[in-house]
Amino acid sequence: MRAYYFDNIPGDQRLPHDSGRAVSSDTLTKLGVLQWSIPVENYEPHIDEIARKRGYKNRDTINVTKEGLGEAYESKIKTFFEEHMHEDEEIRYILSGSGFFDVREFQTDEWIRVHVTPGDLLVLPAGIYHRFTLDEANAIKALRLFQDEPKWTPHNRSELTDANVFRKQYLGSVGAQVTATA
Known part of the structure; x- marks a missing residue:
């Protein structure tokens, strides 16, 4: 798994967009982003142990390809790439293919791009702004783990999500100053 700052140059979202500024594992950890490398x-047994320790009770597999998503492919790819947060952790173990998870660094509001490939396990905390896209290979198969019933409810970034309790809890967990709302 390789992480770096996104270059913000317009163009195909599936291109690397590598600014040349690497991001360390420590920086990701400070943002609450966890990662493991587990051979496919x-x-x-390795995933089962992590699931047991972290309380992940359910799982499924998603195949993000034109064949796997059918007519919904283009709309799903656009939806995945819209900046959003979830009220649950997002846990993905990459079985095959590759893609990019972009996460917002709250201090700078810059995008950090994380390139995931087979064997990478990535955990995004509830409340972190992020987005996903395939890379130029146009295919990824991932095991999704869930703490409760499987769900994937994105909350697109807005004033409403900025005030969301899960967003505020996330910001508090990473040391940001959080103002109370009435």
């Missing part, structure tokens, strides 16, 4: 061969 015989991954189940």
Whole structure:
């Protein structure tokens, strides 16, 4: 898994957009982003152990390809790339293919791009602004883990999501000054 600052140059979202400024694992950890590298061969016991320790009770597999998503492919790719947050952790273990998760660094509001490939396990905390896109290979297959019933409800960035309790909890957890709302 490789992380760096997004270059913000207009163009195909599936291109690397590498600014040349690397981001360390420590920086990701400070943002609450967790990562593991687990070989795909015989991954189940390792994933099961992490799931047990972190309380992930459910899982499914998503195949983000034109074939896997059918007619919904183009609209899903656009939806995934809209800046949003979730009220639950987002947990993905990459089985095949590759793609990019972009996360907002709250201090600077810059995008950090994380390139995920087979064997990468990424956990995004509830409340972090992020987005996802495929890379130029146009295919990814990922195991999704959930703490409760499987759901994927994006809350697009807005004044409403800025005031969302999960967003405020996230900001508090990473040391940001959070103002109370009436």
